Amino acid sequence: MNYLKRAMLYLTHKKGQSLLLLLIMSAILVFVLSGIIIQNAALSATNSVTKSAGTTISVSANRNKMFAKMRSSSSKSKTPTITTPTVSNEKIKKAGKLSTVAYYNITNTASVNASSFDTVSTSTGSQGMGMMKGGKGASTGNISIEGVTSTKLTSSFISKEDKIVSGRNIKASDANSKNVVIEKELASSNNLKIGDSITVKTTTSGKKKIQLKVVGIYKAKSTSSSMPGSDPSNTIYTSYTLPASVTGTTGKSSTVTYTLEDSGKEKATTKKIKSIINSSSFTVSSNDESYQQLLQPMKNVQSFANKIVWLVAIAGTIILGLIIILSVRTRQKEIGVLVSLGESKLHIVGQLFSELFVILIGAMVIALLLGNFVGNKVGNQLLAQQQTTSITTTAKSSDGPGGAPGTQHNGGGMHGGAMMSQASTSSASQRALKTLNTSISPSSIMKLGGMGLVIIALAVCVSSISILRLRPKDILLGE
Amino acid sequence: MLTVKNLTHWYGQADKPLYEDVDLSFDTGQVYTIVGASGSGKTTLLSFLAGLDKPQKGDIFLDGKNLKKIGATNYRKHKVAIVFQQYNLLGYMSALDNILTALSVTGSAHKGERQYVLDTLKRVGINEDDAKKNAQKLSGGQQQRVAIVRALLVDANIVIADEPTGNLDGENAAMIINLFQELAHDHQKSVIIVTHDPHVADQGDVKISLENREFVVA
Ligand SMILES: Nc1ncnc2c1ncn2[C@@H]1O[C@H](COP(=O)(O)OP(=O)(O)O)[C@@H](O)[C@H]1O
Ligand SMILES: [Mg+2]
Numbered sequence: 001m002n003y004l005k006r007a008m009l010y011l012t013h014k015k016g017q018s019l020l021l022l023l024i025m026s027a028i029l030v031f032v033l034s035g036i037i038i039q040n041a042a043l044s045a046t047n048s049v050t051k052s053a054g055t056t057i058s059v060s061a062n063r064n065k066m067f068a069k070m071r072s073s074s075s076k077s078k079t080p081t082i083t084t085p086t087v088s089n090e091k092i093k094k095a096g097k098l099s100t101v102a103y104y105n106i107t108n109t110a111s112v113n114a115s116s117f118d119t120v121s122t123s124t125g126s127q128g129m130g131m132m133k134g135g136k137g138a139s140t141g142n143i144s145i146e147g148v149t150s151t152k153l154t155s156s157f158i159s160k161e162d163k164i165v166s167g168r169n170i171k172a173s174d175a176n177s178k179n180v181v182i183e184k185e186l187a188s189s190n191n192l193k194i195g196d197s198i199t200v201k202t203t204t205s206g207k208k209k210i211q212l213k214v215v216g217i218y219k220a221k222s223t224s225s226s227m228p229g230s231d232p233s234n235t236i237y238t239s240y241t242l243p244a245s246v247t248g249t250t251g252k253s254s255t256v257t258y259t260l261e262d263s264g265k266e267k268a269t270t271k272k273i274k275s276i277i278n279s280s281s282f283t284v285s286s287n288d289e290s291y292q293q294l295l296q297p298m299k300n301v302q303s304f305a306n307k308i309v310w311l312v313a314i315a316g317t318i319i320l321g322l323i324i325i326l327s328v329r330t331r332q333k334e335i336g337v338l339v340s341l342g343e344s345k346l347h348i349v350g351q352l353f354s355e356l357f358v359i360l361i362g363a364m365v366i367a368l369l370l371g372n373f374v375g376n377k378v379g380n381q382l383l384a385q386q387q388t389t390s391i392t393t394t395a396k397s398s399d400g401p402g403g404a405p406g407t408q409h410n411g412g413g414m415h416g417g418a419m420m421s422q423a424s425t426s427s428a429s430q431r432a433l434k435t436l437n438t439s440i441s442p443s444s445i446m447k448l449g450g451m452g453l454v455i456i457a458l459a460v461c462v463s464s465i466s467i468l469r470l471r472p473k474d475i476l477l478g479e
Numbered sequence: 480m481l482t483v484k485n486l487t488h489w490y491g492q493a494d495k496p497l498y499e500d501v502d503l504s505f506d507t508g509q510v511y512t513i514v515g516a517s518g519s520g521k522t523t524l525l526s527f528l529a530g531l532d533k534p535q536k537g538d539i540f541l542d543g544k545n546l547k548k549i550g551a552t553n554y555r556k557h558k559v560a561i562v563f564q565q566y567n568l569l570g571y572m573s574a575l576d577n578i579l580t581a582l583s584v585t586g587s588a589h590k591g592e593r594q595y596v597l598d599t600l601k602r603v604g605i606n607e608d609d610a611k612k613n614a615q616k617l618s619g620g621q622q623q624r625v626a627i628v629r630a631l632l633v634d635a636n637i638v639i640a641d642e643p644t645g646n647l648d649g650e651n652a653a654m655i656i657n658l659f660q661e662l663a664h665d666h667q668k669s670v671i672i673v674t675h676d677p678h679v680a681d682q683g684d685v686k687i688s689l690e691n692r693e694f695v696v697a
Binding site (some may be wrong): 002006009010013014333334336337338339340341342343344471473 | 526529531532552553554555556557561563566567568569570571572576580581583584585613633
């Protein structure tokens, strides 16, 4: 009849009390477990965010160098000319084959004049926007051609600013073709349909005519452009090869954006791409803003889960400690009988601990059954909250520079970058944040058991102070 | 032989002791009864004899060996058995398990001998059914008899009882006193009983009264 046996006898005799203790302990452990589950889920979600955040590396003209060149050329001739630097498509493809790159999008722009159709004009419309849009020379057309590898990978389509409403996207296989996607308003004002042909004229001295084939129609969300004088309806999307041929840079491109497989590989990949491009006319810069923004809610959830675990563990220890201290008080006589028999106080504390240990095991089972459910609910709730706040802050921050674009800093290029980051944030957040996987791993169970043990050990320690200080005579002989 | 030498004790103020320089001795094979007014310090003396507390001054010897040397826990475990006025048994187990617990804790020679315990309980009028019932379901008299059987079966040579009949009627009290006499006379233990009941006091082989802070052996 050792203290372990006594513990079992006590628990089975005091069924009500044992049940109550079981419920309290289960409640504590459910909270601890939910915390652990959320912690783990946030951790693994953070890892998957790293993979799917869509960190981008963009290769674009080194503007400082471009302007420096322009200044030096203007000192010789009266009219300053500006040449957008280009890089060969071979180099771009080579960098695109890096294992850390998921996909890339080449962007080339050119400016032409409408020939077989009329442009859409905005009321505030006025010509000019010279060097920002056209890229080559001072003469600018009324139609801007945005050449891309794929419209699906293009920021304005990712952000749903532009949306294909009929026909199809521009695809990589459209390279070297004359296929175009035009804006809905432009199409309707000129009665253009899928399959129709349109003609544009180059702005260069030759004024060459180019015949294009409409394969898709897109709708632009905003009808007034932030660029004064250019209605967004006058933008035509084509393959990246077309603007290059217009500007006489066939086989070369001016801008490319690489999207990474894994955001964690950002630094190394930037370095590799830099060495492949190998040109001081270009800047290779990464944008992991979206990654950081995705990471933040995860970190918030994680730190919240940490707080839950600690708070509940501390509160649980205090609650259990108090309950045990109170129960020790009501068990004074019983403890006195054991003391009078010569039982060591260590064994008495051992009995107390064993009782709680048995209850802990029971509570663990209940917590494991309930914790998964609670952790799932609480975790996703938390995440949903974090997600909405993060998206609103993203939206706000990108609202900022919209007012006066192209006037300061690096102009259009910068603006495009900001749009890009917003676009990939929302699309990646849909991928990464909604899948908070809250399952119980063996290590979670171990962690829970460890926490539970620490809680009851502390509670027993606290209450055993009152056992050890109990004067045997006071227990029994005193009335 | 349990001997008390020069025992002085006070609570609070040293100049107002309960008693001073007490010398007493308790032999085996005898029942000692101690009477005295309430609050005179009888229970306090028992707490020293039971190794549950230590006097301010003086020593207690068991067969010539100082209790301080034997050690209080060791002394309680092997040398002394205590019967209280109430709450003698662990309420969450049967009478049988109570005694088996005591035998196990004290490391008695009769450890684990269920049948022997049941037989002994039967001899004091507690049948097997009652022995296996939860201890709290037994009457006060039955509980005291279980406590006395416990004192008998552990190896202790000294049995100390504080008002063991305090909650019992005359018939049950008589039965309990008989059992104590059996412990002393048949099993050669020293039995020391504190009581306020003159009938019980008269049953002792040696009667001690605590009057005016002095122990008087009759
Ligand atoms: N732990 C204690 N602290 C202070 N005073 C005590 C304590 N125990 C007993 N007393 C006092 O000592 C006196 C003797 O108590 P006790 O030995 O219980 O008397 P009895 O058992 O003869 O009635 C009483 O006045 C009591 O109030
Ligand atoms: Mg008393």
